[in-house]
Amino acid sequence: MIHIKNLARYSIDKLGGTMKSIKNNLFIVFIIALMVMVSACTTEKNDEKTDLNKTIRSNKIDMVVTDLVVSNSQSEKKDTIMLEVEMEFKNNSKSDYGIGAHDFKVKDQDGKIHDVYGMEPDNFGDVLPPGKSMKGTGYYEVPKNTKNVSFIYQPKEESLAEWKLTVPERKR
Incomplete structure (x- = not known):
């Protein structure tokens, strides 16, 4: 059984562990999204068809x-x-x-x-x-x-x- 004094510490430790994994997952998602956005902005899109050498x-x-x-x-x-x-x-x-x-x-x-x-x-x-x-x-x-x-x-x-x-x- 957990004493009332230790309840606050126990809850913070439990939440901290969960928050840590959520933060890590969010960080990874953020990095992936950032990489996708940067690559989309820097890629020159040249879908125009050209008849050069036709x-x-x-x-x-x-x-x-x-x-x-x-x-x-x-x-x-x-x-x-x-x-x-x-x-x-x-x-x-x-x-x-x-x-x-x-x-x-x-x-x-x-x-x-x-x-x-x-x-x-x-x-x-x-x-x-x-x-x-x-x-x-x-x-x-x-x-x-x-x-x-x-x-x-x-x-x-x-x-x-x-x-x-x-x-x-x-x-x-």
């Missing part, structure tokens, strides 16, 4: 966007960047085929269309003989906050091919 054939011409690079804009507009779209082409037809950067458009995530940056002398453009291949880069000025674009082959009024691309963060 070959599209239009008018018997194989076209591939091989790289997308961001560089500083050459214009006086401060809130823009330059997208450098690197491509490869192969003419599978039996006749010459003229193709150039001016045949392509960039549509940003807001739906705004951006034509080739005409002041860039390195924009590609050439006549591609049958069976031959070429590489080239087109330059397109877009707003700085652009994250995703549609790269559209539109030599005339009708769009003949389209790539969905994610704009990289890195700059050249």
